[in-house]
Amino acid sequence: MVGIVVLAHGTAAEGLVETTELIVGAQTDFIGVPFDVNTDVADYRDLVVSAASKVDGGQGILFLVDLQGGTPGNVALFLSAGSRAKVVTGVNIPMLITVVLSRAGLSLEELASMAHDAGIEGIQNLKLEMEE
Amino acid sequence: MVHSKVVIKNSVGLHARPAANLVKEALRHQCIIHVEFAGKKADAKSILQVLSLGAGCGQEVAVFANGPEEEEALAKVVALIGSEEG
Numbered sequence: 001m002v003g004i005v006v007l008a009h010g011t012a013a014e015g016l017v018e019t020t021e022l023i024v025g026a027q028t029d030f031i032g033v034p035f036d037v038n039t040d041v042a043d044y045r046d047l048v049v050s051a052a053s054k055v056d057g058g059q060g061i062l063f064l065v066d067l068q069g070g071t072p073g074n075v076a077l078f079l080s081a082g083s084r085a086k087v088v089t090g091v092n093i094p095m096l097i098t099v100v101l102s103r104a105g106l107s108l109e110e111l112a113s114m115a116h117d118a119g120i121e122g123i124q125n126l127k128l129e130m131e132e
Numbered sequence: 133m134v135h136s137k138v139v140i141k142n143s144v145g146l147h148a149r150p151a152a153n154l155v156k157e158a159l160r161h162q163c164i165i166h167v168e169f170a171g172k173k174a175d176a177k178s179i180l181q182v183l184s185l186g187a188g189c190g191q192e193v194a195v196f197a198n199g200p201e202e203e204e205a206l207a208k209v210v211a212l213i214g215s216e217e218g
C-alpha cells in the first residue's frame with residue numbers, strides 16, 4: 001500500500017490527518033508533519049524524511065502538500081526526485097478521505113491521479129435554495 | 133443487475149462518517165454498486181459522490197449492484213444503510 005505524508009505550513013497537516021481519521025477511522029501509513037516557519041529547512045527536511053520512512057511499505061510515497069512553491073511542497077518535490085514518490089498540491093479533506101479509503105491495490109501513479117481529481121471534485125460553490 | 137430500496141436509519145443521514153462506512157463496505161465487493169436518491173446517482177465506492185447525494189435520515193434510497201457476487205454485495209450495503217450505524 002502506498003504511504004501518505006501530509007505536509008503543510010504550521011500545524012495544519014496534523015489537523016488534516018486528525019480530521020480525516022475522525023471521518024474514516026484510524027489509518028496506517030498515514031502521517032502529517034508540522035512545519036514551524038522558524039525551523040531550519042535542513043532540519044525540516046530530516047523530519048519529512050523520517051516521516052516518509054515510517055510510512056514506506058515499498059509501494060511508494062505520496063506527498064500531499066498545501067502549496068506549490070512553499071517550503072513543505074519544495075521539500076516534498078526535492079525528495080521525490082529519483083525516488084518512488086509523487087507530490088500533489090492543494091491538499092484538502094475531500095482529497096484525503098478519498099485516497100485513504102481507496103488506496104488499497106492502487107499504484108502510486110493511480111493514487112496521485114485520484115488525489116488530484118478528488119481535490120478538485122471536493123470544491124463546490126453551493127447555495128441552498130428554499131423550496132416554494 | 134440487482135437492486136433494492138432502503139430507508140436510511142442513521143440519525144444524521146448519509147453524512148461523512150456513515151458515508152465512509154458505506155464506501156468501506158462497497159469497496160469490499162468487486163461488483164459495481166450505485167446509490168440513487170432524488171434523481172442523483174452515486175458510485176458507492178466514491179465518498180464524494182455518496183456525500184453529494186445529501187440523503188437524510190428517514191429518506192429512501194435505491195441501491196443497484198451489477199457484477200460478481202452482486203446479490204451478496206446488495207444485501208450487505210442495504211443492511212448497512214438500513215441500520216443505525218450506516
